[in-house]
Amino acid sequence: MLRKLIDMGILAFRQTNSRGGFKPHLSLRFMSDEGKPVTFSIDTTRSPNKCLQPDVYLITHAHSDHNGKSAMLSEHSLCSDKTAKALEIRYGKAYKGITMGVSDSIEVAGVTVQTFPTGHTPGSxxxxxxxxxxxxxxxxxxxKDYSMLPKCDVLITEANYGDPGDTTCYFEDDIEGLEQLLRDNSCVALGAYAFGKAQRVVELVRSLGYGDVIEMEAQSLELTRCMLENAGNVVGLGEAGGNTLCVVPPWDLDRLSWHTSKYVMSGRSDFRYPSIQISDHLDVRGLTDMVRWINPEFTVVYHPGGHRPGKFAAHLNCLGLDAISIDKITNVLSNDFI
Ligand SMILES: [Zn+2]
Structure with missing residues (x-):
């Protein structure tokens, strides 16, 4: 199957780490318009400075499993300005690479790179x-939202909820449930991860007409103020005197007063508190619809770790769509070639 990629002018490979295992994610080598070989590494950790570097480290968003914490320290990294800001807030370090807008175009390493929003996190x-x-x-x-993505020939995509045989890979956002708990409770705390989910929750409650002040945990608040244009009145915990809606990471719910109604914004059921299904992701039906919409000749499923990329690639193959998962890619390019 990788032959097909080579016929399309792309060598997909993975780099090894110092322990001899594979680094996360994927690198692509191809020729630019000027006929120069170019390597783009996708959501990978940074190679040590003594090693030859790829031309570009693409960072799709600031979630930790996409390794921006490492890649942000390279001058070769490329991400949106919002992703760079989110990385700086989350990790307390300066982003050293190149930034662009979320719907933008830039020339790097002799290649014109365009960006399109995916609706997964602010800046993704x-x-x-x-x-x-x-x-x-x-x-x-x-x-989360593939409607603004362009058609392509080779699609490199994810399968966080890509296993068609797993019931947890089928879900819909429970907007009505969220609306009801806002209606029924004056003092309610929502557990949401500080980056991504917390901003989604603030956006959603504002779109549902909730206009009052929202209290937030410190890093969630800083990220929300930097990332969201229409967050409304958001303040730190306790600054509105309690008795209002507050948004904190799930593990901080325990610290809040006992008379606060507590919910977790998640499809997971292993939290102590009732959950409302609000996801940053497409489910397996959405991922399949996305591939059909983008209509590539070939799909590489590169994320996350574990078995789901393989399950999703097999699912696509069953539907007559050519796909391969990252665990089947065992090409290694030694440093001499990069
Ligand atoms: Zn993510």
Missing amino acids: TAFYWENEVGTRILVTGDV
Whole structure:
């Protein structure tokens, strides 16, 4: 199957780490329009400085499993300005690479790279470019909304909820449940991860007409103020005197007063508190619809770790869509070649 990629002018490979295992995620090598070999590494950790570097580290968004914490320290990294800001807030370090908008175009390493929003987190972007022979390549990162993504020939995408045999990979956001708990409770705490989910929750409650002040845990608050244009009145914990809606990471719910109604914004059922299904992701039906919509000749499922990329690639193959998962890619390019 990788032969097909090579015919389209792309060599997909993985790098090894110092322990001899594979680094996370994927690298692509191709020729630019100027006929120069170029390597883009996707959501990978940074190679040590003594090693030769890829031309670009693409960082799709600032969730930790996409390794921006490491790649942000390279001058070769590329991400949206919002992702760079989120990385700086989350990790307390300066982003050293290149930034662009969420729907933008830039030339790096002789390649014109375009970005498209994926609706997964504030600042999350898909990257799109063409190689020398005109193959259109799209790297999505994690996706919530695929409606703004372009068609392509080679799709590099995720399968966080891509196992069609797993019931937890089928879900819908419970907006009505969220609306009802806002209606029924004056003092309610919502457990949401500080980056991504917390901003989604604030956006949702504002879209449901909730106009009062929202108290937030410190890092959630800083990220929300930086990332959301229409967050409304958001303040730190206790600054509104309690007795209002508050948003904190799930593990902070225990610290709040006993008379606060507590919920977790998650599809998971292993928290101590009742959950409302609000997800940053597409479920397996959404992921399948996305691949059909983008209509690639070939799909590489590169994320997350574990068995789900393999399950989703097999599912696509059953539907007659050519796909391969990252665990089947065992090409290693030694440093001499990069
Ligand atoms: Zn993510």
